Amino acid sequence: MTAKSAAAAARATVYGYPRQGRNRELKKAVEGYWQGRVGADALRSTAAGLRRSTWRQLADAGLHEVPTGDFSYYDHVLDTTVMVGAIPKRHRAAVDADALGGYFAMARGTQEVAPLEMTKWFDTNYHYLVPELGPGTVFTADSAKQVAELTEALALGLSARPVLVGPVTYLLLAKPAPGVPAGFEPLTLLEALLPVYAEVLADLRAAGAEWVQLDEPALVQDRTPAELQAAERCYRVLGGLTDRPKLLVASYFDRLGDALPVLAKAPVEGLALDFTGAAAANLDALAAVGGLPGKRLVAGVVDGRNVWINDLSKSLSTLGTLLGLADRVDVAASCSLLHVPLDASAERDVEPQIRRWLAFARQKTAEVVTLAEALARGTGSVTAELAANRADLASRAGSPITRDPAVRARAAAVTDADTRRSQPYAERSAAQRARLGLPLLPTTTIGSFPQTGGLRRARADLRAGRLGTGGYEERIEAEIQEVISFQETTGIDVLVHGEPERNDMVQYFAEQLTGCLATRHGWVQSYGTRYVRPPILAGDVSRPEPMTVRWTSYAQSLTERPVKGMLTGPVTMLAWSFVRDDQPLADTARQVALALRDEVADLEAAGTAVIQVDEPALRETLPLRAADRAAYLAWATEAFRLTTTGVRPDTQIHTHMCYAEFGDIVQAIDDLDADVISLEAARSHMQVARELAAHGYPREAGPGVYDIHSPRVPGADEAADLLRTGLKAIPAERLWVNPDCGLKTRGWPETRAALENLVAAARTVRSELPAS
Ligand SMILES: CN1c2c(nc(N)[nH]c2=O)NC[C@@H]1CNc1ccc(C(=O)N[C@@H](CCC(=O)N[C@@H](CCC(=O)N[C@@H](CCC(=O)O)C(=O)O)C(=O)O)C(=O)O)cc1
Numbered sequence: 204m205t206a207k208s209a210a211a212a213a214r215a216t217v218y219g220y221p222r223q224g225r226n227r228e229l230k231k232a233v234e235g236y237w238q239g240r241v242g243a244d245a246l247r248s249t250a251a252g253l254r255r256s257t258w259r260q261l262a263d264a265g266l267h268e269v270p271t272g273d274f275s276y277y278d279h280v281l282d283t284t285v286m287v288g289a290i291p292k293r294h295r296a297a298v299d300a301d302a303l304g305g306y307f308a309m310a311r312g313t314q315e316v317a318p319l320e321m322t323k324w325f326d327t328n329y330h331y332l333v334p335e336l337g338p339g340t341v342f343t344a345d346s347a348k349q350v351a352e353l354t355e356a357l358a359l360g361l362s363a364r365p366v367l368v369g370p371v372t373y374l375l376l377a378k379p380a381p382g383v384p385a386g387f388e389p390l391t392l393l394e395a396l397l398p399v400y401a402e403v404l405a406d407l408r409a410a411g412a413e414w415v416q417l418d419e420p421a422l423v424q425d426r427t428p429a430e431l432q433a434a435e436r437c438y439r440v441l442g443g444l445t446d447r448p449k450l451l452v453a454s455y456f457d458r459l460g461d462a463l464p465v466l467a468k469a470p471v472e473g474l475a476l477d478f479t480g481a482a483a484a485n486l487d488a489l490a491a492v493g494g495l496p497g498k499r500l501v502a503g504v505v506d507g508r509n510v511w512i513n514d515l516s517k518s519l520s521t522l523g524t525l526l527g528l529a530d531r532v533d534v535a536a537s538c539s540l541l542h543v544p545l546d547a548s549a550e551r552d553v554e555p556q557i558r559r560w561l562a563f564a565r566q567k568t569a570e571v572v573t574l575a576e577a578l579a580r581g582t583g584s585v586t587a588e589l590a591a592n593r594a595d596l597a598s599r600a601g602s603p604i605t606r607d608p609a610v611r612a613r614a615a616a617v618t619d620a621d622t623r624r625s626q627p628y629a630e631r632s633a634a635q636r637a638r639l640g641l642p643l644l645p646t647t648t649i650g651s652f653p654q655t656g657g658l659r660r661a662r663a664d665l666r667a668g669r670l671g672t673g674g675y676e677e678r679i680e681a682e683i684q685e686v687i688s689f690q691e692t693t694g695i696d697v698l699v700h701g702e703p704e705r706n707d708m709v710q711y712f713a714e715q716l717t718g719c720l721a722t723r724h725g726w727v728q729s730y731g732t733r734y735v736r737p738p739i740l741a742g743d744v745s746r747p748e749p750m751t752v753r754w755t756s757y758a759q760s761l762t763e764r765p766v767k768g769m770l771t772g773p774v775t776m777l778a779w780s781f782v783r784d785d786q787p788l789a790d791t792a793r794q795v796a797l798a799l800r801d802e803v804a805d806l807e808a809a810g811t812a813v814i815q816v817d818e819p820a821l822r823e824t825l826p827l828r829a830a831d832r833a834a835y836l837a838w839a840t841e842a843f844r845l846t847t848t849g850v851r852p853d854t855q856i857h858t859h860m861c862y863a864e865f866g867d868i869v870q871a872i873d874d875l876d877a878d879v880i881s882l883e884a885a886r887s888h889m890q891v892a893r894e895l896a897a898h899g900y901p902r903e904a905g906p907g908v909y910d911i912h913s914p915r916v917p918g919a920d921e922a923a924d925l926l927r928t929g930l931k932a933i934p935a936e937r938l939w940v941n942p943d944c945g946l947k948t949r950g951w952p953e954t955r956a957a958l959e960n961l962v963a964a965a966r967t968v969r970s971e972l973p974a975s
């Protein structure tokens with residue numbers, strides 16, 4: 204095919220769409236089902252209605268091919284586990300008795316059985332359920348969900364393409380099942396898995412699929428030769444099947460690197476590649492392998508993970524180059540639109556001019572359609588769209604919110620000395636011990652206490668004007684009183700105020716920072732039915748007023764014990780927001796760090812002796828390719844130190860991390876130079892304590908002894924055992940006792956019981972320590 208005919212055939216598509224509906228109908232229906240308020244049939248019918256309306260909207264917007272199978276009640280990796288029959292033994296009976304109930308049992312656990320582990324989906328804030336596999340895993344095909352959803356879309360008269368997690372990515376995301384030796388590599392199960400995919404592909408073909416998409420984002424990470432060989436084998440086998448639809452192998456989130464030649468040569472009919480950000484390197488790499496003669500290329504030129512309008516002219520230039528490299532070029536967003544909110548036009552509180560800079564899922568779909576149209580019919584067919592796009596880009600580039608001279612001058616003046624504590628750790632540690640007078644194995648929590656329905660309703664009432672500011676603040680003060688009094692009674696050593704005033708640990712701060720936009724409806728799925736509204740870091744960032752001092756000081760006024768100030772760190776602020784794409788992340792991080800540094804100074808001036816700066820996203824934002832990591836860690840650790848190092852030696856700086864494995868960032872953790880770090884560790888039986896010890900980590904640490912992701916209350920004996928394990932790695936003078944993470948998703952009864960047990964465990968283990 205010539206470049207001209209490749210252009211004429213250009214079509215628009217996306218790989219996935221937000222699942223929850225305009226008013227979070229799916230969240231409400233699923234939670235209603237869990238609470239017994241919504242029946243299974245009603246839940247299924249809500250879900251089917253949402254899928255229908257999404258497909259209709261996509262088709263009405265001009266999309267030529269809609270995705271199917273991307274919908275999920277909880278998580279698409281869990282759906283894949285069901286599709287390949289890899290149900291863990293402990294869940295088998297529940298799944299056999301009731302497929303839907305069993306599905307949720309795998310996701311959330313029950314009193315009797317633990318759920319699957321949950322972890323980050325690549326470097327996003329979406330979490331998937333980790334497949335558990337072992338040498339004895341027997342795969343069996345269950346294509347029912349995929350076939351049913353394809354059938355629904357085809358019945359609407361649409362051209363539809365099922366989207367599946369590819370076999371290589373599925374296996375690379377899996378872990379050895381409990382009891383299986385840690386050395387077991389799930390990828391060794393590829394030969395057993397391929398016949399199951401073959402069966403699903405045949406079923407989809409029989410149901411009317413012309414194309415099926417197999418997502419292989421794991422191939423954008425550094426892969427060993429053996430893993431690349433497995434990818435080659437996988438697509439040689441699937442490509443060689445006779446009874447199958449055409450195959451589109453998709454990658455996203457970064458460049459394919461060494462996997463590109465492997466996939467380019469594979470006997471499949473199409474590849475979908477990301478051409479945004481670091482993945483733009485795919486363009487030269489594709490030319491270097493001689494393009495994709497005879498294949499369909501789906502070009503992800505619209506950033507599926509950020510919220511800024513596309514530079515349509517720039518994308519058209521990329522697409523123009525690609526036309527010479529494939530038989531047919533289609534246009535798409537770079538990845539599933541699951542990671543962006545639904546519709547920017549719903550954000551009525553955002554100034555209309557600024558709203559025009561924003562593209563959420565609906566607007567990105569329109570951009571994809573415009574680009575495909577321009578490719579197929581020439582730019583003359585989209586003159587108005589291109590002119591409007593140029594004007595909006597110019598309005599953003601020239602806006603005063605993107606350049607605040609005072610913020611820029613301050614950031615430019617930062618010196619290395621601003622990012623260092625004034626005294627070495629040993630001296631600060633002595634000063635802090637003298638000031639705080641804590642026992643050995645001091646107890647603390649990570650910050651949040653239960654975010655009850657009552658608190659959320661109070662905030663909704665405040666917004667709706669049903670509750671005045673005074674009434675709301677009284678409600679928050681009452682909550683803080685309860686949290687402080689509970690901690691005093693329980694005997695916790697370093698208290699927290701409980702964060703009742705925070706809708707979210709990132710959004711709360713962004714709402715108070717200049718240069719950041721908060722959304723009203725911009726929900727994005729974080730895990731299961733839990734959603735976040737990531738703020739938009741749109742301009743230069745500064746802090747007009749203290750953000751937390753009022754509540755920390757109020758809490759401190761209620762007790763003689765130290766109350767920890769509680770802030771979200773600069774790296775996590777960036778990671779869980781939509782960041783500006785017109786300057787390096789390092790520059791934005793430095794601006795946020797300076798704003799937070801002022802908050803730290805104000806907390807200290809108000810008498811706060813312990814300040815925690817949370818960085819749960821430090822590990823998650825680590826670039827997917829090792830070659831990019833050093834540069835990231837340099838600016839990330841500098842931003843944390845810039846936030847925290849302006850304090851007196853006797854002010855104790857804590858940090859906290861969770862939701863990740865930390866083994867490969869221990870040096871970066873050390874580089875933060877925080878006095879104390881609390882880390883998630885309960886499920887891994889204090890593995891991180893051993894990793895810190897192996898590194899020679901010199902400061903204090905609190906590996907968690909209470910898994911707050913589970914409703915299970917750990918007994919005092921169990922917590923004490925974990926502490927004794929911790930003591931084998933970290934000496935008593937440097938070991939803290941705390942839960943894995945904050946308690947906002949837990950209820951009060953379990954929180955009370957678990958923290959009482961935690962304090963009892965600390966007392967028991969203290970009494971076992973040799974007298975000094
Ligand atoms: C630590 N985690 C976080 C991540 N990312 C963040 N940005 N923040 C995090 O804390 N990533 C990793 C993990 C993910 N974990 C979670 C845990 C819990 C949630 C969660 O509970 N989300 C809530 C929404 C939270 C929120 O924004 N609350 C607001 C608004 C609440 C609301 O919906 N109000 C209703 C009315 C309420 C009523 O009447 O009951 C409304 O406005 O209509 C608030 O409290 O004010 C969720 O519901 O999903 C997310 C990630």
Ligand SMILES: N[C@@H](CCS)C(=O)O
Nearest residue numbers: 649650651817819945
């Ligand atoms: N301080 C926060 C940290 C969560 S990672 C909390 O306790 O919820």
Ligand SMILES: [Zn+2]
Nearest residue numbers: 819861944945
């Ligand atoms: Zn945490």
